[in-house]
Amino acid sequence: MQGDPGSTIAEWLRERSGALSWRTRIGYALLPPRCVLCGGEGDLGAVDLCGCCLATLPFADPAAGRSAPVPRATFAPFIYRDPVGSGLRALKFHGDLRPARVFGALLAASVGVAAGSAGHGPPARILALVPVPLHRGRHAERGFNQAEAIARQAGRWLGLPVRTRWLQRARATRPQTALRGAERRRNLVDAFHATPALRAVMAAQRSDASAGLRSASRVALIDDVLTTGATVAAARAALVEAGVPAVEVWTVARTQPRRGEDDAADQAARNA
Ligand SMILES: [Zn+2]
Numbered sequence: 001m002q003g004d005p006g007s008t009i010a011e012w013l014r015e016r017s018g019a020l021s022w023r024t025r026i027g028y029a030l031l032p033p034r035c036v037l038c039g040g041e042g043d044l045g046a047v048d049l050c051g052c053c054l055a056t057l058p059f060a061d062p063a064a065g066r067s068a069p070v071p072r073a074t075f076a077p078f079i080y081r082d083p084v085g086s087g088l089r090a091l092k093f094h095g096d097l098r099p100a101r102v103f104g105a106l107l108a109a110s111v112g113v114a115a116g117s118a119g120h121g122p123p124a125r126i127l128a129l130v131p132v133p134l135h136r137g138r139h140a141e142r143g144f145n146q147a148e149a150i151a152r153q154a155g156r157w158l159g160l161p162v163r164t165r166w167l168q169r170a171r172a173t174r175p176q177t178a179l180r181g182a183e184r185r186r187n188l189v190d191a192f193h194a195t196p197a198l199r200a201v202m203a204a205q206r207s208d209a210s211a212g213l214r215s216a217s218r219v220a221l222i223d224d225v226l227t228t229g230a231t232v233a234a235a236r237a238a239l240v241e242a243g244v245p246a247v248e249v250w251t252v253a254r255t256q257p258r259r260g261e262d263d264a265a266d267q268a269a270r271n272a
Pocket residue numbers: 035036037038039040049050051052053054
């Protein structure tokens with residue numbers, strides 16, 4: 001991302017707002033956007049945020065180093081620091097969907113800007129967005145999956161479908177919080193399974209390809225926050241094993257490479 005990330009994202013959101021569904025546009029015409037941070041008037045199109053607050057968000061420096069290995073083609077536009085961290089926690093632990101709407105829009109805009117400004121359309125050759133699933137028990141307990149809520153919003157902005165039935169999560173046998181990096185990765189082996197639905201789609205793609213048809217082949221795996229990268233790496237492995245040729249990872253935020261004043265927030269993200 002070049003220049004001031006806030007202003008390029010603001011421009012993308014304003015332009016793209018006109019291409020959203022009529023229902024969304026009527027909704028915002030009836031109830032004009034209000035910034036979730038300052039309560040002021042929204043000036044970014046169909047999103048509850050204002051340009052001033054957008055400029056203050058903790059954008060990640062794409063060139064910054066990382067302490068943990070992360071999969072290639074990873075987008076994480078923000079550092080997990082307030083108000084992004086507190087917004088993601090409000091979504092995850094209190095079911096507040098307003099942050100999902102705002103962060104889904106910001107994630108879509110970041111990816112859209114990074115994919116190139118030509119037409120401001122969706123990134124090329126993305127077949128679908130796949131939210132990192134929760135296991136069924138956790139999903140039932142919480143009532144929703146925060147990664148899915150973010151993916152649905154990002155999908156709306158990018159005009160891309162969201163597939164929640166391609167990947168399943170088996171119950172992890174040991175809590176991740178008690179484990180260190182390598183143990184976490186081992187614990188996650190076989191935590192995710194591709195479904196027959198995904199395998200059928202991939203088989204159809206392969207027969208299209210052998211017939212000389214070019215089709216979308218990349219899948220974007222969506223999560224709220226990237227910590228050690230172990231979870232997305234395990235989910236990605238299940239997609240690749242089912243024949244997905246390329247997997248991108250899109251998360252709203254990532255924890256900082258070095259543990260600093262946000263230790264508590266970082267720990268909260270890890271524990272979630
Ligand atoms: Zn504001």
